[in-house]
Structure formats: C-alpha cells, structure tokens
Amino acid sequence: MQALIQLSIANIRSFVRDRAALFWTFAFPLIFVVLFGLIFQGGSTSLKLAWVDSDLSSGSAALRAAFASIKEVVLTDEDLATATDQMKTGKVDAIIEVPPGYGAAIAAGTAAGATPTTPATVTVVTDPTQATTGGIVQEVIAGVLGAVNEGGRPPIVSANVTTIQTQNLNIISYLVPSILGMALMQLGVFAAIPLVADRQKKILKRLNATPLHRWQLVGSNVVMRLIIGIIQTLIIVAVGTALFGLQVTGSLILLGSLVVLGALAFISLGYVIASFAPTEDAANSMTSVVQFPLMFLSGTFFVIDQMPQPLQVVARFLPLTYLSDALRQVMVNGTAFSPLWFCFAVLIGWTAVCFGISARFFKWQ
Numbered sequence: 001m002q003a004l005i006q007l008s009i010a011n012i013r014s015f016v017r018d019r020a021a022l023f024w025t026f027a028f029p030l031i032f033v034v035l036f037g038l039i040f041q042g043g044s045t046s047l048k049l050a051w052v053d054s055d056l057s058s059g060s061a062a063l064r065a066a067f068a069s070i071k072e073v074v075l076t077d078e079d080l081a082t083a084t085d086q087m088k089t090g091k092v093d094a095i096i097e098v099p100p101g102y103g104a105a106i107a108a109g110t111a112a113g114a115t116p117t118t119p120a121t122v123t124v125v126t127d128p129t130q131a132t133t134g135g136i137v138q139e140v141i142a143g144v145l146g147a148v149n150e151g152g153r154p155p156i157v158s159a160n161v162t163t164i165q166t167q168n169l170n171i172i173s174y175l176v177p178s179i180l181g182m183a184l185m186q187l188g189v190f191a192a193i194p195l196v197a198d199r200q201k202k203i204l205k206r207l208n209a210t211p212l213h214r215w216q217l218v219g220s221n222v223v224m225r226l227i228i229g230i231i232q233t234l235i236i237v238a239v240g241t242a243l244f245g246l247q248v249t250g251s252l253i254l255l256g257s258l259v260v261l262g263a264l265a266f267i268s269l270g271y272v273i274a275s276f277a278p279t280e281d282a283a284n285s286m287t288s289v290v291q292f293p294l295m296f297l298s299g300t301f302f303v304i305d306q307m308p309q310p311l312q313v314v315a316r317f318l319p320l321t322y323l324s325d326a327l328r329q330v331m332v333n334g335t336a337f338s339p340l341w342f343c344f345a346v347l348i349g350w351t352a353v354c355f356g357i358s359a360r361f362f363k364w365q
Helices: 002-017 019-040 058-068 080-088 102-110 131-148 171-189 192-200 203-208 214-244 252-276 280-297 309-315 319-332 340-361
Strands: 047-053 073-077 094-098 120-126 157-163
Touching: 002 214, 019 214, 047 058, 047 080, 047 131, 058 073, 058 094, 058 102, 058 131, 080 094, 102 120, 120 131, 131 157, 171 214, 171 252, 171 280, 171 319, 192 203, 192 252, 192 280, 203 214, 214 252, 252 280, 252 319, 252 340, 280 309, 280 319, 319 340
Parallel strands: 047 073, 047 094, 120 157
Antiparallel strands: 094 120
C-alpha cells in the first residue's frame, strides 16, 4: 500500500508539472462553462406555450390564431394533464387554458346592444421560479387580450394568472452537468497518451522490472486521475454556482458516486486506446477520433431528442450519454433520458468490458 501511495504522489507531481495537461484538464472545461453561460444566460427568445382548449368554439379558435400569429410564440395543443406534465419537466414555458363557455361569453359580450357583463376568462399558468419568462408570458397575454378588448368597451376577456412549481431546466442547469461529464470523459480518455509515451520511452518496461506489482502501477495512475476528477467537479460546480446560479438539488453522495464511476469508465476506455496505439502520435489521433463523437453526439450540448434519428441511435450506445444524463438527474433533477439505475448499469458495464479488454491486450513494452 505504501508503494501505491508513493506512486500516486509521483504521478500527481508529474501531472502538475505538465502545463498542457493542466490546461486541458481544468481550464478547457471552465472555458465551456463561462462561454456557454454568457451566451445562454439570457435564455431563448422563443416562448413555448401549451394550448388547452376546453371550449372548441370559433371564439377560442380566433384567440388561438391571435397567439399563433406572434413570431416568438410556439403553440402546442395539449390536454390539461399532459400540459401540466410538460410544464413540470420544462418542455413548455406556460399553459393557456380556455374554459368551456368561452365562445358563448364572447358572443354575448360583443352582440349589438349588449350590456356590460362579467368578462370571459382564460387561465394562464406560469412558473414562479422563472420570473423573467413569466414576465414575458404575461406581456404577451396582455398584448393579445388588449387587441381583443380594443374599442373602448369594457373588457370582454380577462386573464386569470396562476402558478405551478416546476423543475424547469434553464440552459445553464442543462450545460453545467453536461460539461462536468465531458471533463471526466477527457480526463479518462487522455490517460492513453502518457501511458503510450511512457511505453515508447521504455519507462513502463523499467517499472515492470522492479518488485512493484502491476496492479500498483495501474492503481496509482487510476488514483491520481480520480483525485483530479474530484477536484474538477468541485471547481466546475463552484463556478456554475457562483457565476450562473446553478443549484445542486440532489444527493451529494450520489453525485460523488457518479463522478467516481464516470471517471473509472473513461479511464478504462483510455487504457483500451493505450492497448492498441503503437505510438504517442497514434494515441493522440485515436483519442481525438473517440472524444469528438462523445462530445457532440451524447447530449452534452444538444438535447438528444432534437437530433436526427440516426444520430439518436448512435447516442444510445455512448457512455457519455448516460453519464451526462445521470449527472443532470442527480444535480438539477433534470428530465431523464434513461432511468438512473440504467445509467449506472451502462457505466459499470463499460468499465468492466474496457478494463477486461485492456487487461488482455495492454503491452508493457
């Protein structure tokens, strides 16, 4: 055990002396956090509204057309239960519900010689935790109903605004767990390059000739990268919290378990690359070939359901898909792409298979 500790310390010292490794491990993920945070912290300019029409009259159809004519508004027709579920998972920004009798109330209020009556009412449901979006929604509602009520008459339509607490993800809440997953992926995959370099320089051959056991040599490298992964996690979460208001709502123990398991999964993948890369240049090329599909096809920056269907199929085979999905579920209670237990199972499977392959094919010289 003493040998394992000493080797781990030596590996950490060697890593700290490598400025390029320090940049790609710590600075590069933070650049993504800050860059995407600054770009998206204002949120999207489009409003996604669920339209619940319980009246199905010509009057409600005319009101829907008025909302649909607004360029920034995207309407989807839903029943109330579905709309509420979509609101709770952040798929829509608000709900507009037209109650039964709306059309009859409009007809009575606009009939020639009609006396002022109680105006027809539409219900608008917003999220109190999304103050900016809620304000925009109410401005849009006021604009449309203002046009309906024009002419100096008493208002014939009014809005009844209610709220519902949701777990709606803003873009920063989606990106920070994803970038943490990407950082852990890079930490593990890039483990291949120094391993192949040490093999080329005969360092592994010399270490293999010492009384040290191979498990101690491998274990020290794994321990070093796990420590770095934990430090990465603390830095990324701290920056996301301090600059962009990220709130980690899940279990810290579960988050720590995911970080360790995710790091192990990609360290094992890095060992597979090192097992088959004959030179350091080849390891660099193979690492790039592996990391870019993982970064851009695993839901790190783009929602998988919005990708073309063939790319969605590819995404379902990538380990980073399940690490990022699990991190979002645990950190910000994000909508699940797969059940949490399945994400853990996939990562454990990848770890076992990749370590098995590397144990069979890794060459020490």
